[in-house]
Amino acid sequence: MYDLSKVVVTSSPHIKAGDDTRSLMLDVLIALLPALCVAVYTFGWRALVLTVISMVACAVFETIYNKIVGHPNTVGDLSCFVTGVLIAFNVPVSAPWWMVVFGALFGIIIVKMLFGGIGKNFMNPALGARAFMMASWAGLMTTWTAPHANLPLFGTVSLTDAISTATPLASLKNGVLPDATLMDMFLGQTGGVIGETSALALIAGGLYLLWRKVITINIPAAYILTVAVVTFLFPMGDVSRVQWMLYQVLSGGLMLGAIFMATDYVTSPVTPRGQIIFGIGCGLLTVFIRYFGGLPEGVSYSILIMNTLVWAIDKATHPRKFGYALDKKKEAQ
């Protein structure tokens, strides 16, 4: 007789792939590493300190929330750490640590956990946090330091410390090409929030995510191409179209947004056609806000607006089911 005491009976399938939520989130964290390295190189160790504070704050808030409502802790799926990195990536390096903590509080508790936790939120938590910080501390959110300025690790940055600079986007807003060269923009040697400046590092992370099949190319490609095409067709001021387009694509949070924020699983469409529509929508809104809005940058609000349309987009873009085209043709005959 054999020992069958451990045998369980379940529904098929009985094997599963290796990837789980935790490993996917770990891949996203790995993909964010190049941008973090460039941020540390460009803005100093303070960038790393802010990122770590933000990650820890997100994990602490998620733990506290789960404790209060009596849920098992969900920190282990690592998604709160992704949110943490992205919140830090969305503030200038001169931002005080407490602001990042408030951002984490808003992003995790209000945007994510109150809607039911992972998978249930309709807005990207990091972008929700950014919008909250922008509304609350607009000055702190738009104080830019030039690359390689020596900032204190923890302390408050006084105006004298801050070697303030204009971001390339501010020049573009006025229809003028920035002083920074295209190569500076590509490598990230310009002013901006912690994680957005280096297109090279962000693209490297994006390629890693594509290779690991964590994301598909639909949303980033549709988003970036839309911005490229529209800015090429409608340059502002008297500038070369190609240069104008390249500066637009490489400046601001476009790369960070298109590769890491608009591709957030929970808040983007799941159908391939829906993802392309979502990307195009983000692209159009971004250019619209950059051209006509009150703010120089429109990436975060574009994605937030498109977040609210995700279910409608999915519903309108159901793929053709196997075995259905034939039926329609037959009916037509």
Add this chain to the structure above:
Amino acid sequence: MVYSFRGGIHPGTHADPGYKSATNTKPIEKLALPDQVILPVSMHIGAPAKPIVSVGDTVDLGQPIAEAGGFVSAPVHATVSGKVKAVEPRLHPNGSKVLSIVIENDGEDRPHESVHPYDFASMSNEERIECIRSAGIVGHGGATFPTHVKIQSGIGKCDTVIINAAECEPYITSDHRLLLERPEEVVGGLKMLADIMGVQNAIIAVEENKTDAFPGIEKLIADDPRLKLYPLKCKYPQGAEKQLINACTGREVPSGKLPADAGCAVFNVDTAGAVYRRFTTGMPVIRRIVTVSGSAIAEPKNLEVRIGTQVEKLIDACGGFKEAPNKLLMGGPMMGVAQYSLEIPIFKGTNAFLAFAGDEDKRVADPQCIRCGKCINACPMHLLPVYMNVYGKQEDLDNAVECGMLDCIECGSCAYVCPARIPLVAQFRLTKGKIQAKRMAEKAKADAEKAKAEAEKK
């Protein structure tokens, strides 16, 4: 050219694609005859067969012991010679007790008088189909649809016969070994099926992980221009009927229709083998090649066993369990049925018995969908499992149908890739049941109203 379809998954590891390496080089071994066989009257889809023997009768090998219970049904034959010990409900691999005929083996293996070779060439088509019907041949891939019904309903509608040798289910290598060791049975059966169905296009479709079997097949098909060997991309569920037809012919079986509506008839490799053996030796369906594998099995093997042999005998022959199993499966890991006993018999559709000791199915306590959309890319039917799950849970049945609930073939690709480990297929089965119940209730209501209106008229 390698044939394929859109969607699907690649189970296995880089070193062991499809988890087949444990048995794919192991020759078929004949299992010693068991002391007794248990033959359920339901080893096929359709009406159960009706027993025509009683306790105490002496039966011979290949003797009919239960006759077909209707058109869509199949007879059952004695798979050993001996004495009928019992005709009573016994545990069936489907989990319930099913009327079964238990035969005590006398060890003589004495063939029945009805077992004699047929002269295929001189038979009429009706005689050939009857010969297949009376042999109890059903789809040996697991679905066990009676073969004669498939042939009869396909004649005139089908221009293509496909032998399904994809064997896309992980771990299973029984079809592979059959193709490699006895290609003449498969090719011979295919020729016969092509003759009966009158088609000019007869395809053997084999996944590319079985290239060692290609030379043998190519040699046998060379003299017949109707026969072709199609290599298929290794991808699950390449052997699902609709995906196989799509890969081989580019056609799509319309939703809710049969393969014949796409002009194709698909037969499992071993079904073709059974047809060949029936005509050349006269023997009805009495044996099966079964892969016994999985992390709990001491010595995985491909075994040729008599139908009705209890699973325990196969485990014995494979050296028992090296660890206490936590999952026992009749069939493959993707669509196989979990078992809780080793007393169940091998039946006509059993191509594998697996035992897992580890955490192969990686269950989690409270799975949360993160909307990653991997299920959508994996779905070979191009459905929206993520929304089928949401609507199914909310019992929003109309929206669930709109997202493809009724087109789901339950292949398990979505649940396999799901990083949140949601038991999607289990959820879909529940929802399908609810949809069916709702439709039946609606129909009953409509019928009652109609009857009432008619009664009032009178």
